[in-house]
Amino acid sequence: MLSGLFKLVFPALAGIFLLASCTKDPEIPLSGTYTPELPPGFPELKIPESNPITYEKIQLGKALFFEKGLSRDSSLSCASCHRQENAFSDPGPVSTGIGGLTGIRNASPLFNLAWKADFFRDGGVQSLELTPLNSLHAKNEFDSNTAEMLERLKRSTEYKRLFKIAFNDTITINGALQAMASFMRSMISGNSAFDEYLTGKTDALTESQIRGMNLFFSDKTSCSECHGGFNFRKEGFFNNGFFEQYPDSGRQRITLLESDRAKFSVPSLRNISLTAPYMHNGSVNELSDIIEIYNQGGFANPNKSEFIRPLGLSEEEKADLVSFLNSLSDYAFINNEAFRP
Ligand code: HEC
Numbered sequence: 001m002l003s004g005l006f007k008l009v010f011p012a013l014a015g016i017f018l019l020a021s022c023t024k025d026p027e028i029p030l031s032g033t034y035t036p037e038l039p040p041g042f043p044e045l046k047i048p049e050s051n052p053i054t055y056e057k058i059q060l061g062k063a064l065f066f067e068k069g070l071s072r073d074s075s076l077s078c079a080s081c082h083r084q085e086n087a088f089s090d091p092g093p094v095s096t097g098i099g100g101l102t103g104i105r106n107a108s109p110l111f112n113l114a115w116k117a118d119f120f121r122d123g124g125v126q127s128l129e130l131t132p133l134n135s136l137h138a139k140n141e142f143d144s145n146t147a148e149m150l151e152r153l154k155r156s157t158e159y160k161r162l163f164k165i166a167f168n169d170t171i172t173i174n175g176a177l178q179a180m181a182s183f184m185r186s187m188i189s190g191n192s193a194f195d196e197y198l199t200g201k202t203d204a205l206t207e208s209q210i211r212g213m214n215l216f217f218s219d220k221t222s223c224s225e226c227h228g229g230f231n232f233r234k235e236g237f238f239n240n241g242f243f244e245q246y247p248d249s250g251r252q253r254i255t256l257l258e259s260d261r262a263k264f265s266v267p268s269l270r271n272i273s274l275t276a277p278y279m280h281n282g283s284v285n286e287l288s289d290i291i292e293i294y295n296q297g298g299f300a301n302p303n304k305s306e307f308i309r310p311l312g313l314s315e316e317e318k319a320d321l322v323s324f325l326n327s328l329s330d331y332a333f334i335n336n337e338a339f340r341p
């Protein structure tokens with residue numbers, strides 16, 4: 001009797017819930033907690049307790065990411081320097097901000113940031129929520145401030161609506177930062193030929209790429225000592241010996257320690273064929289040049305890692321390493337509509 005009633009009532013209830021979630025906002029296809037299907041081998045999504053991730057926050061964060069009104073003269077958005085076709089990096093060696101002013105560093109690609117412990121090439125910021133403030137204030141980026149940002153957003157009925165949906169609140173700076181961080185955490189990339197190979201599709205990689213992969217993970221090159229793990233990077237700061245002179249002191253800017261001079265955060269090598277030019281200053285253009293410099297053991301530097309030493313690679317081995325790096329690009333990611341305005 002009871003179960004019969006249940007059978008009658010439950011489908012009806014389910015129908016109501018379905019209707020409720022579909023009609024909430026026609027432009028937001030999904031609502032509530034963001035639960036992506038993670039690429040194989042990725043650890044659980046890391047979300048801070050203070051900023052639970054929802055589809056509504058992601059939607060608002062995306063609008064802000066593409067919002068030119070955040071820059072002083074409304075000429076630039078985050079996406080001006082972080083372009084989807086380049087895995088959200090900048091094809092220029094350094095980026096150009098307001099009034100043509102340039103910075104000193106190559107814009108980092110943006111993906112798999114939910115798992116990153118610190119941000120920027122010197123690790124100067126520990127919370128993804130705070131990263132947009134750097135661009136907002138930098139004279140050579142948005143040259144604006146939080147008061148101006150709030151003022152401008154408040155003039156828009158569309159943002160009023162999006163904040164209401166995301167936070168059930170009025171427009172706030174904290175909300176804007178939380179939403180942008182949520183959007184960036186949703187930029188997950190793990191669908192390359194290499195990933196397919198890992199799931200058992202043995203023809204996803206060429207013979208040369210497989211040889212390159214084995215070299216990459218071997219003691220002969222030690223590449224994976226720093227570029228290891230599911231995201232091809234380990235936490236930490238290293239000098240990889242690429243330059244004779246380091247006008248940018250890197251990690252030392254934050255810690256002030258001589259032992260941290262010219263050390264930089266390890267970049268992920270996912271999507272590497274899409275993110276040229278390379279290194280903190282964007283001064284290296286070709287992956288083959290990178291392999292050449294690593295093979296020679298780099299330039300002498302008191303802080304150079306012991307893993308950087310002459311490798312004695314043959315021409316074929318160098319070519320294999322480049323082929324392997326080319327297998328790490330995720331074309332579904334750079335074509336994903338979810339990351340378009
Ligand atoms: C004028 C170009 C420019 C604009 C505009 C810009 N960025 Fe960046 N972004 C950079 C550069 C350059 C870096 C690397 C800076 C460094 O490491 O010191 C960077 C780094 C980052 C990082 C660190 C990534 C990591 O892995 O450490 C994040 C996150 C980020 N930007 C988000 C944003 C957001 C969000 C916006 C918009 C609010 C934005 N950026 C606007 C140039 C820009």
Ligand code: HEC
Nearest residue numbers: 221222223226238240264265266267278279280294305307
């Ligand atoms: C001691 C740690 C370490 C080892 C070992 C190492 N790297 Fe790196 N790698 C780094 C760091 C740090 C950077 C960033 C340097 C900078 O920003 O100037 C980097 C940058 C790169 C880049 C450019 C990434 C970008 O987005 O600009 C590539 C490609 C690369 N490494 C490939 C390799 C390969 C291939 C090997 C093995 C032959 C290797 N690395 C070994 C630490 C290391």
